[in-house]
Amino acid sequence: MTLGDLLNRASEYLSERNVEDPSLEAGLLLSWLLKKDISYIYANPDMASDPETEKAYLSIVERRGRHEPFAYITGECGFLDYTFIVDQSVLIPRGDTELLAQSALFALGHNPVFFNHNMFRLKKKDSFRVLDIGTGSGCLAVSIAKGHKSVFVDAVDISEEALNIAQKNAKRYEVEDRISFINADFLDKSLNFSATYDLIVSNPPYIPLKEIPFLMKSVKDYEPHLALAAGEDGLIFYREIANRASSLLAGSGIILVECGYNQGHEISNLFSDKGFETLLLKDLSGISRVVAATKK
Numbered sequence: 001m002t003l004g005d006l007l008n009r010a011s012e013y014l015s016e017r018n019v020e021d022p023s024l025e026a027g028l029l030l031s032w033l034l035k036k037d038i039s040y041i042y043a044n045p046d047m048a049s050d051p052e053t054e055k056a057y058l059s060i061v062e063r064r065g066r067h068e069p070f071a072y073i074t075g076e077c078g079f080l081d082y083t084f085i086v087d088q089s090v091l092i093p094r095g096d097t098e099l100l101a102q103s104a105l106f107a108l109g110h111n112p113v114f115f116n117h118n119m120f121r122l123k124k125k126d127s128f129r130v131l132d133i134g135t136g137s138g139c140l141a142v143s144i145a146k147g148h149k150s151v152f153v154d155a156v157d158i159s160e161e162a163l164n165i166a167q168k169n170a171k172r173y174e175v176e177d178r179i180s181f182i183n184a185d186f187l188d189k190s191l192n193f194s195a196t197y198d199l200i201v202s203n204p205p206y207i208p209l210k211e212i213p214f215l216m217k218s219v220k221d222y223e224p225h226l227a228l229a230a231g232e233d234g235l236i237f238y239r240e241i242a243n244r245a246s247s248l249l250a251g252s253g254i255i256l257v258e259c260g261y262n263q264g265h266e267i268s269n270l271f272s273d274k275g276f277e278t279l280l281l282k283d284l285s286g287i288s289r290v291v292a293a294t295k296k
Contacts, residue, residue, distance in 0.1 A: 004045030138166030
């Protein structure tokens with residue numbers, strides 16, 4: 001078969017299985033497999049492929065046809081300027097979460113290109129301590145540590161498998177000496193932290209249990225429910241963060257949490273009720289995605 005034949009066959013297969021933008025997906029999968037730019041693939045449709053390549057390609061196309069996420073097939077996912085290792089033990093980093101990472105870097109003194117400059121900022125100091133609750137792949141912890149050389153992060157996750165992935169990502173970007181990984185359940189009332197933190201960040205599970213069956217197949221069938229579901233109303237982690245906030249924050253520290261598209265005001269109120277000043281940060285679509293809180 002030629003590359004063009006493979007693309008046509010894969011595109012038709014993915015289309016029949018209701019994969020969005022099947023032609024592009026077919027091209028991206030072949031580009032990844034051959035380690036060639038997608039423009040090279042499209043420019044050489046008559047190039048012959050070998051049987052081994054055909055077998056490998058059709059195998060990953062079948063996986064995508066079952067709606068397995070592209071990132072799990074390739075084992076990697078882009079986030080900000082980085083490429084993170086992922087597998088089915090961790091949630092795939094989303095573009096929405098980049099706002100949370102940018103918010104954290106802004107709070108630490110950086111100036112991302114797009115940002116709400118009403119956001120709270122920490123006072124300058126020699127070093128900062130950051131707590132990342134539910135670190136997953138480590139995309140937040142690593143991005144923050146990589147973006148600020150004077151940051152030390154405690155990254156907590158209930159999943160040992162997820163922490164293994166996060167540690168690999170920390171080593172990939174050479175920040176493993178400034179990130180401590182903690183295998184613990186943040187909802188465990190007996191969990192104690194020996195330190196206080198200048199900045200707390202979290203992209204916790206926030207989907208109500210009743211909504212899980214209605215998620216896209218690629219999410220509900222492949223991504224870890226441990227990183228998705230959060231009790232009856234989706235707010236269980238935010239309540240615990242709000243309850244612990246005063247004891248975890250140092251001085252005029254800042255909390256930044258990602259939230260679902262319709263949860264911002266309710267989560268903001270959880271922190272306001274604990275005496276915090278709050279701010280809702282919106283993404284480029286005007287949707288509230290991050291709640292910021294600081295001590296009054």
